[in-house]
Amino acid sequence: MNGEISTSLVYWDWIVIVFYFVFIIGIGFLFKHVNKNASDYFRGGGNMLWWMAGVSVAAATISTWTFTGAAAKVYQSGFLYPLGAFFGSLFSVIVLWYLAPRFRQMRVITSMEAVFRRFGFGTEQFYVYLALPMGIFWGGIGLNTVAVFMSAAMNINMQLTLIGLGAIVTIMSLFGGQWAVAASDFVQGILMLLIVLVVVFLTMRLPEIGGMTNFFSYLPDRHYDFTLGSRMGIVALWFFMSQVTRFFGHISMAGEGAKYLQVKDAREARKMVILKLFLFVILPVNAVMLLPAMAAAKIYPDMAAIFPNMKMPQEGAFLVMAFRTLPQGLMGLLICGMFAAAMSSMDTALNRNAGFFVRNVYIKYLKRDASDANQLAAGKLFTLAFGVITIIIGLGFDYFRTMNMFNAMQIITSMISLPAVIPMALATVYKRTPGWSGWSSVLIGLFAGAVAKLCYSPEMYQKMMGYVESLSVQESRDAQFIFISVTVTVATSVWFFATSFFYKKSSAEHIKRVESLFEDMRTPIDHKKEDVRHQDAMQYRLVGIMCLIFGGGTTLGMLIPNPLYGRIAFLFVGGTILIFGISLFMISVKKLKGHPDEEL
Numbered sequence: 001m002n003g004e005i006s007t008s009l010v011y012w013d014w015i016v017i018v019f020y021f022v023f024i025i026g027i028g029f030l031f032k033h034v035n036k037n038a039s040d041y042f043r044g045g046g047n048m049l050w051w052m053a054g055v056s057v058a059a060a061t062i063s064t065w066t067f068t069g070a071a072a073k074v075y076q077s078g079f080l081y082p083l084g085a086f087f088g089s090l091f092s093v094i095v096l097w098y099l100a101p102r103f104r105q106m107r108v109i110t111s112m113e114a115v116f117r118r119f120g121f122g123t124e125q126f127y128v129y130l131a132l133p134m135g136i137f138w139g140g141i142g143l144n145t146v147a148v149f150m151s152a153a154m155n156i157n158m159q160l161t162l163i164g165l166g167a168i169v170t171i172m173s174l175f176g177g178q179w180a181v182a183a184s185d186f187v188q189g190i191l192m193l194l195i196v197l198v199v200v201f202l203t204m205r206l207p208e209i210g211g212m213t214n215f216f217s218y219l220p221d222r223h224y225d226f227t228l229g230s231r232m233g234i235v236a237l238w239f240f241m242s243q244v245t246r247f248f249g250h251i252s253m254a255g256e257g258a259k260y261l262q263v264k265d266a267r268e269a270r271k272m273v274i275l276k277l278f279l280f281v282i283l284p285v286n287a288v289m290l291l292p293a294m295a296a297a298k299i300y301p302d303m304a305a306i307f308p309n310m311k312m313p314q315e316g317a318f319l320v321m322a323f324r325t326l327p328q329g330l331m332g333l334l335i336c337g338m339f340a341a342a343m344s345s346m347d348t349a350l351n352r353n354a355g356f357f358v359r360n361v362y363i364k365y366l367k368r369d370a371s372d373a374n375q376l377a378a379g380k381l382f383t384l385a386f387g388v389i390t391i392i393i394g395l396g397f398d399y400f401r402t403m404n405m406f407n408a409m410q411i412i413t414s415m416i417s418l419p420a421v422i423p424m425a426l427a428t429v430y431k432r433t434p435g436w437s438g439w440s441s442v443l444i445g446l447f448a449g450a451v452a453k454l455c456y457s458p459e460m461y462q463k464m465m466g467y468v469e470s471l472s473v474q475e476s477r478d479a480q481f482i483f484i485s486v487t488v489t490v491a492t493s494v495w496f497f498a499t500s501f502f503y504k505k506s507s508a509e510h511i512k513r514v515e516s517l518f519e520d521m522r523t524p525i526d527h528k529k530e531d532v533r534h535q536d537a538m539q540y541r542l543v544g545i546m547c548l549i550f551g552g553g554t555t556l557g558m559l560i561p562n563p564l565y566g567r568i569a570f571l572f573v574g575g576t577i578l579i580f581g582i583s584l585f586m587i588s589v590k591k592l593k594g595h596p597d598e599e600l
Helices: 012-029 039-045 050-061 069-077 079-105 112-119 121-154 158-204 212-218 234-250 256-261 265-284 284-288 291-299 314-324 330-366 370-400 403-425 438-453 458-463 475-503 509-520 536-559 565-596
Strands: none
Touching: 012 158, 012 330, 012 509, 039 330, 039 370, 039 403, 050 079, 050 158, 050 256, 050 265, 069 079, 069 212, 069 291, 079 234, 079 256, 079 265, 079 284, 112 121, 112 256, 112 330, 112 438, 112 509, 121 158, 121 330, 121 370, 121 403, 121 438, 158 284, 158 330, 158 370, 158 536, 158 565, 212 291, 234 256, 234 403, 234 475, 256 265, 284 291, 291 314, 314 330, 314 403, 330 370, 330 536, 330 565, 403 438, 403 475, 438 475, 438 536, 458 475, 536 565
């Protein structure tokens, strides 16, 4: 039985939330002076340290969707999705050990400039006009997912929540650029991990569960029977294709690969990969974060009774366990952590897309001789414009959405994202294709996806697989994802490699440009020759100050009238962030003594 549970915030939660949002807006102003040119604003000058850029990648991987769409999936089917996330991360880490240094050594400011070096002007422009709307679209979806969570948690109108959150992220990105985004990802990523660990710990202590040792025997049978409600053939193919789509996104120069442009050199890039290995394979964080949603499946089997105003009540599976376990003030802290998870999606929609427009459109068509000051001003203008558009898309997505977040994301990924990332992933390791292979492969993939979507029907898939019984609703949704993603992957990949037959007919300019890119990808960064600025102490100092402020404020939450475990939870979260702040600030002092001329 569901039992009585309060889903309302208390006075102390609101105080924590207000403190957090003031802090977030302040980050943009803290990093405002660091942005001296376009490279600083759009990629942190290609000078970030592994720990800041690495946590930013982790934050992008753990989005708010993890706690809504993915939580709904594990609420229904248990361990299948976490297993997929584990294997997807494992495979990507293996490949990124080779690719990450190559991404950094492309020596470009935006990933679209890498597309130009690999394919030429035509494909670069094609991808810019494809990536801009796609990036803004994904940002709108990311904003929508966090608004779903926070509107339910704060009991505020969904539309007003979405507009307010979008405005706050836009202000932070507008003033601070990529430095502010990555720094906020670091502090917020730590916050998100710590507060979720508190929810996991308190969930395991519930009397219904009786501890971690009893947890796995407590879960419903469907969490272990992957064929329950779906035939094994469909489950196996769904599992495999979900890893294929995840894998291409991780290793694409237009996807996660863009994050590796931010660090100082190949060594820092590989440290980022090691951090990802530790967080998602050795720990693994993704699976641990979803344990409360699994527990909710047994404790609260009727989610619609708890969240009657949510379109898809199962998306509140993690949230209901947070309301059940967290004392006053900590729920507000969790909401802050969930908002932190949305920042990475908004980064793509705002700062990075502004970089695409300025570096790949503005200075090529509108103002070829644009100074760094001009580019900075244009970047801020378009960051603001894209922020407004992202909010509008988030509102529209909520209005038209008719399926749960997990299934919606699957279809969008297979039809739109997959055709775009496959050529960008393959092109990083295979160079013998003509310039037009990039844009043509995307068009082939988009066409194949559209045809697959139109042709698919449950009856067709049932006949194709030789099944006697009709497909269930969930089987039909999974089968649709399988059919579309297989069609797109095969069509796009085959076409990309088939264009190799025309490589020898490419212009001398194209061959020379591609050879130059691959030579650069093999050549380590020379800090002195390439005038890489010394900004290590600045990063340690500013992020250390951020951790000290936020960690100190969070630790004061111990004063909130809570049971002992609630005060200890605030000490755990705030104290850990304080320790990070003290350590980082002390390192900055040490580095300044060794290099007093470093930038601050």
